Amino acid sequence: MSKEIKYIFIRKHITYVGAFIFVWTFPITETYFSIFYAAQDFDRISDITAREDLRSFYYFIDDKLMKLTIYVSLATGLILSGIRGLEPYFKYVVVKTWRSWFGEALDLNEKEV
Secondary structure, three states: OOHHHHHHHHHHHHHHHHHHHHHHHHHHHHHHHHHHHHOOOHHHOOOHHHHHHHHHHHHHHHHHHHHHHHHHHHOHHHHHHHHHOOOHHHHHHHHHHHHHHOOOOOOOOHHHO
16 A cells, blocks of 8 residues: 555544544533533522522523534534545545536546546
8 A cells, every 4th residue: 555545544534533523522512511510409509690690601501502512413424524525536536427417528547536
């Protein structure tokens, strides 16, 4: 196997791992926030105003984290497809297919791939 192929494989693998770490950071953050922050007893706070402020702040943060988690989870396919699109052979196949849809024949020799 050539050095170039090894380099492409390692780069793609590291990028995939980084993308999965990025994507799964949000669900685990939201889960830990829900588990540990929701376990707090707001009724122990004697000041009613402070208790309601804290409760509304909790719901605000929980709502934003949940929405962010949903959006990032739904974008996982797009993120991984984008990473896959960086692969030289995959780029070639996409360009060849795209051009064939519009009647352009694309014949590249092996050195151009």
